[in-house]
Amino acid sequence: MNPALRRMKDLPSTHLLGAGSAMCAGCGGLLALHEICDLLGARTVFVNAASCMTLLASYPFTPFRGSWLYTAMASAPAGAQGVRDALDILSERGRLPPEQDLTAVALTGDGAATGIGLSATAGAIDRGLDFIYLCYDNEGYGNTGQQSSPATPLGARTATSTGAHGHPASKMDLFAIWVAQRPAYAATVIGADPLDLARKIDRARALKGPRLIHALAPCPPGWSFDPAEGVEIGRLAVKTGIWPLKEYVDGRVVHTHVPHPRLPVEEYLKRQGRFRHLFEPGRDTRVLAQIQSQVDAYWEQVCA
């Protein structure tokens, strides 16, 4: 670990991502992105998939101090591949001085990461593409009004999971899908814990090959909570064990924070409108118990 990242005050104090982008007030994805940009610096090219963050830039306004390329929902990793290959070719020819080289970063939402763009992602990992894959995960198709995606958690109400018990399926495990392909690095992060995030970005930056940064992104409109509570909800996701902070490096998964004691999942769920139906008018004990037992089972296996 970089010894310079021990305390909050070791984090960068200048912010590279320009203000004025069209993300919602309190966007948990933007929070993680700006923290990551501060650390990666401007020698980056973000290759964007269709998502809320399509509108990070809208002509002639861009928040980036480095570069950006918008592609399509399915193929941001392939865009990163083209950019990386081209930079390598130029470099081999002596047409790219080392100081002009860039880090390619694919930037996608959970919909692209777990659904339409999964084969492009798997292909890029398989080819050993030297890139960082940043998924901000707001657990649904946020830009279109929060329909269910494969990343939507059990019980959440979305625009397309409106039944009494909310979303009927469990959240797809993107981290595990990556780890199964033995990438150079994979980590889960959350903007609400900037120090843990910074250490992981620092580690990822030093490696080559496919690197996943998977950020849980509390979404005020999509999850239905007051924007002011975004960081608190993020912290609760960690403290309840719902969002394990971990990394895969050197062939091993390590948890960078083991919540102890773990708060009941309800502490996290009851703060969000998307889970309100589990508490009102009556408690949905079956779904609540199911969510708690999934979290318990996860941590039992981790701590075994």
Next chain:
Amino acid sequence: MRRLLTGNAAAAWGARLARADYVPAFPITPQTEIIELLAQWFGSGELRGRLTLLESEHSMLTAAAAAAATGVRVFTATSSQGLLYAMEMLYAVPGWRAPFVLVNVSRGLASPITLESDHNDVLAARDSGFLQFHCASCQEVVDSVLLAYRLAEDPRVRLPALVNLDGFHLSFTREPVDLPTAEAAAAFLPPFESQGIEFRAGRPVSQAVAVLGGSAYSYFRYETHLAAEQALQAHGAIAAEFAQRFGRRHDAVERYRSDDAEIAFFMIGAFATKAMDAVDRLREAGIAAGLVRPRLLRPYPAAALQRALAGKRAVAVIDQNLSVGKGGVLHGELASVLYGQPDAPLLASYIGGLGGRDISAGEFFQIARELQDAVLARRVPPPRLLYTAGELRQMRNLQAIAAGERGMPEARA
């Protein structure tokens, strides 16, 4: 030096002579030989650069355009279903104004799935913003790839280009091809210039940015159209230079014995050489027939076509494609530029060669006869599918088996 090459090999040679830096690839019949040859050459060092096998054509096109936007010369190739799988990006990337060349090996589209050629695949890309070249011989394939790079990379144009060759009839068919030397090709096609559209640390650029509102959208879309129109002028000069250097003239519109013709065939692609043959036989029979073949379909050489066809009595458009519910695509396109022109010919529509179905010499002769009749009657026949009673009888046999009514005649014997 002349040597025997398939159309696929000619396409690969085009990329090699253009010194393509980067080839993102994905295999599909009948294109595969192109990327296999290129992979060999990258492997042996005969080509410098990199071939990357993507996991789909959609990704392949994204990587191609992203690399072009980073400032290298890119070549890629696909066919049929692959072109359609990439269609989202095919329409997206011309607006990036990062030129590269895509070869399409034409093959009919599902359903039903088939491996043989027609032009519905490439015509689905008609309105995408790619410049479109259509080849009738293996020689034209290699020449067109070089021409396509020159035109696509022209500072006034900067649009990607698509070079089309027919599956089987060109892709797998060997013909004598006069390959330019590497030096001559390099003299014709200078190294790729990014013109500042590239990704470099220290020079931030955000590319392919969203717009809000129809005015900004209209501006950017129409600029690609103006650039494509500009390509028509630029093509004239580039083709002339090519002719001077290599002795082969590839105009936007090829006219074969059409200047003094009274009736003409109008078609694109490999079967156009069959039409040339038919023209020769018809001329021997005293019939003043000719062929007009656009090599450039986008930009559409409207003025050249008007000039080529003014004063003809009747023209048969032979469409190797089908716009379902409308008919032949090229027929409608040609009608739109001839409408209201003085001396415009009668225009008849034939659909032929779907899914690789042959067009026989007799069919060309019969079409010529119908055109002559149309001139006398001053009325064109209704659109016709080239399809014979014999074919339908065959079809009935197949249907009977499919319905479980009987086996093949041989099987029963």
Next chain:
Amino acid sequence: MYRIRLHGRGGQGIKTGSRILGSAFFGAGFEVQDAPVYGAERRGAAMSAHVRAARTPIRERGVITRPDLVALVDETLLQVPAANVLLGVDAASVLLLQGNGDAETWRARLALSGTVVVLPAAGERAEAELGGARCAGAAARLAGVISRPQLIAAIAQELASLGPVATATTTAQALAAYDAVAPHAGVLRESRPAAATAFAAPEWIDLPLESARVAAPAIFAAATSVEVRTGLWRTMRPEIDYARCNRCAWICSTLCPDSAIRVRADRSPEIDLEHCKGCMICVSVCPPQAIRALPERAARARELAAAP
């Protein structure tokens, strides 16, 4: 035909207001069109909605450029040029404005020759979330062709999915607005479209071919987004009490999603109000609770008062 344009911010119920008004007209026997217009912006950003009502089928479409009524839920949008609040407002148009001050002052301030009707403010929350419904209620009365029961029925229909509590609250607010503008009932008149002989010819040009570098949607500069004043989205404003701030120098600044809190050389934070969207995360994460939330309108009023 009545042509009515509602202006507000995302989250102020503009779309709901336009639908209530549309349904109310429809219930009163009119042909109707209603539609919101969204940009890329999010909660707090300017948006508009368009309602047309006529006694014959409506064939016009899209944005209303010559409004008979502009209903403005949030007067701070007058400072946002892109919101285009006064587009096409002329002597025959009525401006309905939710806010403080009297109509004459607003007329003078905005240099309007037509009618201005002020809908008195009804508290921050009602304005923030029910502004659209309040303006719909007022607009219904200004048109003078929609009865109270028709308005109530329209609200019940549009809010059915939100439950009885939301319906009751909205109905109360809309009816209060309906009653408040009673002295102006009928001031809104139907207008006819301009004659085909009286139009300004469009200044069409032939678009020139331009170099690919400028004719591609590409931005060759860094962080131009700072030109976008997302601070105008804000309805609440964070304010730092520097006496309580412990100069941690990082927490609020790092956790601000919008990079809108800078750390000064003396380790004190400074909020960039041009860009702060008012999420109030800084207020909730500050360990010594040195940041408080103020209603934006009150903060602006205080600034105006303090100005020389």
